Amino acid sequence: MLYEAELLDAQVIENLENDDDAALKALINDQYAQDIADVLERLNTEAKFRVFELLESDLAAEVLDEAGIYTTRQLLTHLSTERIVDLLGRMPPDDVLEIIAEDVPQRRDELLEAMPTEIAQELRESLNFPPSSAGRLMTRKYLKLREDMTAFEALSQLRLVNSKVETANDFYVLDDTGHLIGVVSLRAVVNTPPNRRIHEFMERDLIYVTADTDQEEAARTLARYDFLALPVVNDDLKMLGIITVDDALDVLTRENTEDMMRLVGITTSEGDDEPYFTAPIFRVIRQRFVWLLLLFLADTFTGNVLRIFESELAQVVALSFYIPLLIGTGGNTGAQTVSTIIRGMAIQDIKPRDTFRVLRRELLNGLILGTLLGAVGGLRAYLWDQNLSLAVVIGVTLVVVCAWSNTIGSLIPLFAKRIGIDPAIVSAPLITTLVDATGLFIYLSIARLILGL
């Protein structure tokens, strides 16, 4: 059955209001962690803690893991160190890492101290990998085999380590020094005669990433090859761990959100995937204000361009009526281009060596679009103001502005990539604002030339 958000919400609230802890406990412990996490987002702080306290420990750990960052922080601040260490011990190590490194960094050392030494040691090693690297996302628990084992031995191995590994769809074959030399699926092992040796049927043509690979790249590699898990190795190609498909899905969803938010000029920090309603309003304002102010200041230059052409505008008042139309069209064209290019680079359709092909293509696109819009715009201007010269100015300006904004819209993300900046940082409003000022300059220069002002 699919979960009914409103129904579960209502049931939880009813039990809370009736102070019926027994019924509440029975209700929530029978749900999926994801669904309880959703309910928590809608409760006030006190109710949140009450519900959380009624969860059985394994489920509580899962809920802590699935909740939004704000709720996770609230819960972690509220709970005792002992309780947190117990809950973290029930979670996959990669999620523990995310919690101590990103959700409550201020309690990082205290929590590491209180954890079993071996686990704390592994976490400390993982913390040495850069944020947003594959090393931070991987789990170190996976199924290992030696190539001279039989299929029967492999299955016994699975029974032995079962509770310790997060996923168990593939076995990784390592040599004596820990290098990855092959992969076999659990399915293949079950399906082969029990005495067959692993090296006889393992896959040797391997795809993997190094621990310092960016998480987004690792996730796209996993998705590209339709894998359920992707091995992570160190620079000497020694096996370190695996990234699982559910984590890859989370990374891609988060990256897509980031790309979309940046595209319209909302600054997001890495890993910032706060749910809409629980994001504190002062942070939302800050994230939005930074860009708006920047664009605002840039837009005052647009006003300066107008001041430069003050006498032209005074001579032909009708020129000013076309300002919103021309800068609007330039901005819209540029926004289309920039998002096409950013998306193309994100899904690796466009590679760094493609710069010239992209520029040629977008310039051509801009000229064609500009010619089409220029014809419509020129005609519209003629019908409106009955002034042929002005109509020509509008038509020519549209051709030039579209070609220009398409070029700018592709050049800037390509250039950002070249100099090592994430191209998704380039927002459509930035392009729009650049095109506003330069487009007006182009427009009024063409007007001066053609109208002989």
Place this chain on the structure above:
Amino acid sequence: MLYEAELLDAQVIENLENDDDAALKALINDQYAQDIADVLERLNTEAKFRVFELLESDLAAEVLDEAGIYTTRQLLTHLSTERIVDLLGRMPPDDVLEIIAEDVPQRRDELLEAMPTEIAQELRESLNFPPSSAGRLMTRKYLKLREDMTAFEALSQLRLVNSKVETANDFYVLDDTGHLIGVVSLRAVVNTPPNRRIHEFMERDLIYVTADTDQEEAARTLARYDFLALPVVNDDLKMLGIITVDDALDVLTRENTEDMMRLVGITTSEGDDEPYFTAPIFRVIRQRFVWLLLLFLADTFTGNVLRIFESELAQVVALSFYIPLLIGTGGNTGAQTVSTIIRGMAIQDIKPRDTFRVLRRELLNGLILGTLLGAVGGLRAYLWDQNLSLAVVIGVTLVVVCAWSNTIGSLIPLFAKRIGIDPAIVSAPLITTLVDATGLFIYLSIARLILGL
């Protein structure tokens, strides 16, 4: 090893130029299908066919499946019906469905005729589900069990059907009438004593979707619960098939691209995920021109607003210098809001019942942002034009315009959802254009009032 795109490209081209088919054949048949598909995108038509002909059939089928829609169409047009039927027989049925329904719909009936009757019958049934529904995405080959089977019998079952099923991480437990009653993982079956019966350890708390569920919703459900496969049932809850995680990943990537493109006003049809370079330029132009023209026509209204206030603009020329700044800020604010809301709805942070909460929150955001920007803008205007009344006009306008554009930016996608339109169709430029005209009207009305024009 990770594949080196440029290296593989160069090797393929070298072999093509040397007419060394033996070396080319050895080279490409040792690659992953995804990598060969990428190489094909960069070759001309003739070279594409030559390389494809050298592929072994199983790999050729995979390449056909992984290639961009344009290349797939080229290959399918070029190949004989017999060859295509052979290749389709080597693909997962859900991918066959996509090819005959979307890639070459004109050859659909011919291909169905030529296929083995049983498969054609299944495909016809699947074609009855609406496009973009879970029914079109699912595979009908999955591992079935009865609840009274033992773990040992389950494993024998796996060996029996092995070659027919695409993924085999979970077994689905059906009752005598084909209803889904439980799920067990392969791992659990391997780990339990061989004589234990399935009903003793199967998971009974099931998550599934019906066949007419939208693919995006199904993919998000799978991702939400970290599943590797999601069961699809009919309205009577009879099991029909499963959706696998790799298909869910593809759906989410495609939906994200669509949302981003629509957000900046590029019309995309369902399932339109053409790679950047192979998309025919006339189609790209058409997709972009539709929106640009619409926005262009809407922007001419903005010009009309200016004409209404012609006398005010003539009296205080400085008013016109602030036009780009004010409409720019309104547009930027609105674009931020609309993308936040659309994204929030896509990842189900925002549900239909949240309309009022969203509106209240965005109105508050708009007022705060407007006050901050109004203070900066008013001060800037005073320093610039040394006119206190004008500075007040700019400041007040910014407050009102930001609140207004935030409201419009949240109202329109929420309203679209209410009346059953995909909210992602609402683009940032549409909001920007709406805010352009209305924002100017607000600005010049406030100016008229405060300056007493």
